[in-house]
Amino acid sequence: MKTKCWLFCTVIDNFGDIGVSWRLARELTQRLGWSVYLWVDDAAALRAIVPSLPEVLPLHHDGIYLRHWQEGQYADLSHVPPPDIAIEAFACRLPEQVQNIIIDNNAVCLNWEYLSAEDWALRTHLMKSLQANHLQKYFWQMGFLPESGGLLREADYAVRQKSFDHADEFNLRRQLGLPDRSRDCTDIFIFGYKTPVLQTWWRTLAKSGRHTRLWLAGEPSAESLRHNGVLPDNCHLLPFVAQADFDKILWSADILLIRGEDSFVRAQLAGKPMLWHIYPQAESAHTAKLNAFWQHYYPTAALPAKLQSAHHVLSAELNGGRRLNDTVRTQAWHTLLDHQSAWQQSARQWQHFLFGQSDAVSRLAQWYASTHRAAHKAPPYALP
Ligand code: TRH
Numbered sequence: 521m522k523t524k525c526w527l528f529c530t531v532i533d534n535f536g537d538i539g540v541s542w543r544l545a546r547e548l549t550q551r552l553g554w555s556v557y558l559w560v561d562d563a564a565a566l567r568a569i570v571p572s573l574p575e576v577l578p579l580h581h582d583g584i585y586l587r588h589w590q591e592g593q594y595a596d597l598s599h600v601p602p603p604d605i606a607i608e609a610f611a612c613r614l615p616e617q618v619q620n621i622i623i624d625n626n627a628v629c630l631n632w633e634y635l636s637a638e639d640w641a642l643r644t645h646l647m648k649s650l651q652a653n654h655l656q657k658y659f660w661q662m663g664f665l666p667e668s669g670g671l672l673r674e675a676d677y678a679v680r681q682k683s684f685d686h687a688d689e690f691n692l693r694r695q696l697g698l699p700d701r702s703r704d705c706t707d708i709f710i711f712g713y714k715t716p717v718l719q720t721w722w723r724t725l726a727k728s729g730r731h732t733r734l735w736l737a738g739e740p741s742a743e744s745l746r747h748n749g750v751l752p753d754n755c756h757l758l759p760f761v762a763q764a765d766f767d768k769i770l771w772s773a774d775i776l777l778i779r780g781e782d783s784f785v786r787a788q789l790a791g792k793p794m795l796w797h798i799y800p801q802a803e804s805a806h807t808a809k810l811n812a813f814w815q816h817y818y819p820t821a822a823l824p825a826k827l828q829s830a831h832h833v834l835s836a837e838l839n840g841g842r843r844l845n846d847t848v849r850t851q852a853w854h855t856l857l858d859h860q861s862a863w864q865q866s867a868r869q870w871q872h873f874l875f876g877q878s879d880a881v882s883r884l885a886q887w888y889a890s891t892h893r894a895a896h897k898a899p900p901y902a903l904p
Contacts, residue, residue, distance in 0.1 A: 523554040523888075526603040526627075530591045530612040531562035536799070538565045539763060539782035541609045543672045544632070547881040549583040551675060557600055559589035569763040589615070603627045605888060607660075610634055623655050628892045635662045635671075635781050637812040645669050646887070662880055664816055670880035671785050678875065681771060681790070689772045696735075696758055696769070704731050706857060709773035711737040711783055712797035717838050718744040722752060724849050730857045735773060774860065777838075791871030793856075793863040795831070798839055810839055820873050821866035830855035831863075 525548055529541035541558065548554045560566055560577075563586070567573045573581055577588045578596060589595035592613040602625040608614060609632050614622075622629050631649075633641070645661035645668055662669045674680075693700060701707070712718065722745055725732045734755045736742045742757050751757065761769065766783070770776055770790040778787040779797040787794040796813070798806045814835065818828050830852035836842035837849065844852070856863060878886075 523552070523604045524601050525554045525556045526559070526600075526606040526618075526622075527556060527609065528559045528589060528591075528595070528607070528612050528614060528618075529561075529609040531560070531565045532610075534780065535565060535569055536780040536782050537610055538562070539569055539780075540632075540672065542566060542569060542763065543782065544607070544609070544881070545584045546582065547672060547674065547879075548884075551881055552885050555585070555601075556583075557585040557587060557603075559587045559595050561588070561590055563588070568760060571762050597621075605630065605892075607632050608657075619651075619653060619655050623653065628888065629655055629657045630660045631657050632660045633662070635785070636809050637664055637816050638809060639812070642668055660880075660884070664813075664874065666877050670878060670883045671789075671874065672881065673789055673874075673879040675879075677767075677789060681767070684768060684771050688768070692768050692772055696756075696761075698735065698756055698758075699733065701772075702731075706730065706732045706775060706860065707735060707773045708732055708775045708777065709735045709737065709769060710741045710777045712741050712744070712777055712779050712838075713800065714740040714744050715797070715838070715840075716744065719747070720849070721834075721838075721853070722755075724846070724853050726752070726754075728850065728853060728857065730854075732857075735769070737769070774864075775856075788867075788870060788874060791868045793860065793867050795835055795838055800840070804840075806839070807841055810835070810841075817870055821870040823866040824859070824862055826855055827859055827863055827866070 527541060527545055529537055531537050538560065545556045545558045549556045563573070563577055570581070577586050578598070579586050585600070587596040587600065593615055595615050595618050597617070602621055605628040606622045607630045611631055611633065641661040641663060642665065644659050645663065647659045649657045649659065651657060660669045662671055664671070690700065710718065718741065722734065732754065734745070735758055736745065736751070736755055737758045738760070742751065745751055745755055758769065767786055767790065770786055770792060773792065776787040776790065776792045776794040777797060778784050778794060780799050784796055796810065798810045800806055814832065817823070823831065833842065833844055833848060834852050834856070837844050
């Protein structure tokens with residue numbers, strides 16, 4: 521009997537919520553062989569990253585059963601068998617009817633949380649939370665350390681990356697309308713939020729005497745760089761590609777400026793030098809999250825001190841924590857561009873550190889098998 525997994529996703533904005541949920545659904549289906557039912561409230565957002573998705577729900581696509589729902593209110597449950605495990609992506613609120621089915625079937629219930637390197641996230645990984653209606657929930661905290669919930673990484677990721685060769689890159693560049701690789705030019709991929717910092721950085725780079733090209737993904741990056749409606753000469757607007765092809769772009773660029781959560785993880789898996797445009801939160805709550813990540817990254821990746829300070833100030837400027845004067849900004853960019861191979865080596869070191877650990881879905885499978893397969897037949901509030 522296949523394990524039946526119910527997965528619920530609310531699209532708050534952009535593509536991160538659905539991007540992570542879709543990856544998770546695919547991994548649970550393809551790697552663990554689970555029967556996955558994914559409820560989405562915005563099929564158009566899913567269709568942007570999975571263009572082959574047909575128009576109307578319900579449907580069965582890529583091995584995953586897709587259904588429509590409205591957070592806290594309604595879920596299309598027609599022809600859906602009861603779950604063994606239910607996952608709420610990013611603390612979305614389940615309708616009462618769904619909660620009752622989970623309780624009645626003693627299914628395991630997980631809240632799959634946003635990724636953070638902060639200590640509290642590690643401390644609360646697999647913490648239980650008993651709800652007033654006796655639904656026992658667990659927190660799944662993805663993370664960067666072996667004792668966290670891990671990161672989503674396909675079993676064949678390393679093989680796929682290794683087999684992506686010069687000819688593949690050549691073809692990809694052609695397909696995306698990008699110039700061929702040239703030795704003296706640094707290709708910077710930019711998938712960020714709207715910010716005036718990108719204009720400022722573009723001017724710094726243009727004056728730097730170093731040859732750079734900016735690959736712009738997503739409208740906010742392009743909007744940030746358009747002047748009187750026109751993009752600078754060395755900027756190339758990329759088409760939005762299917763999620764399945766996204767990694768190839770990251771593998772082809774030299775430096776990655778990524779954002780949110782899913783592209784942030786993919787850049788780390790790619791083992792490329794990166795700057796993270798973190799999703800801004802109210803009252804600058806994102807600053808602690810940003811700092812916690814780099815505090816783990818710098819020493820583990822052994823980023824040389826000089827590069828570390830250059831990277832740190834630019835990261836702070838990108839994320840609104842600091843306004844640099846021209847001299848400091850120019851100096852920081854020169855340092856990073858002039859020591860690209862050392863920066864690249866550190867990124868590889870961080871990649872090795874992550875690849876030395878099991879991925880999120882392997883950890884979930886192990887935890888589910890060892891703790892719950894037998895135990896979850898007992899009433900949920902009596903679980904150990
Ligand atoms: O799109 P994001 O900014 O997403 C989010 C959401 O805003 C969310 O509400 C917030 O909580 C979260 O960030 C932290 O960034 P992210 O997470 O990087 O997701 C982008 C997804 O889009 C990722 O799965 C890759 C995919 N993508 C493509 O499939 N094709 C493309 O061409 C590009 C540029 C991205």
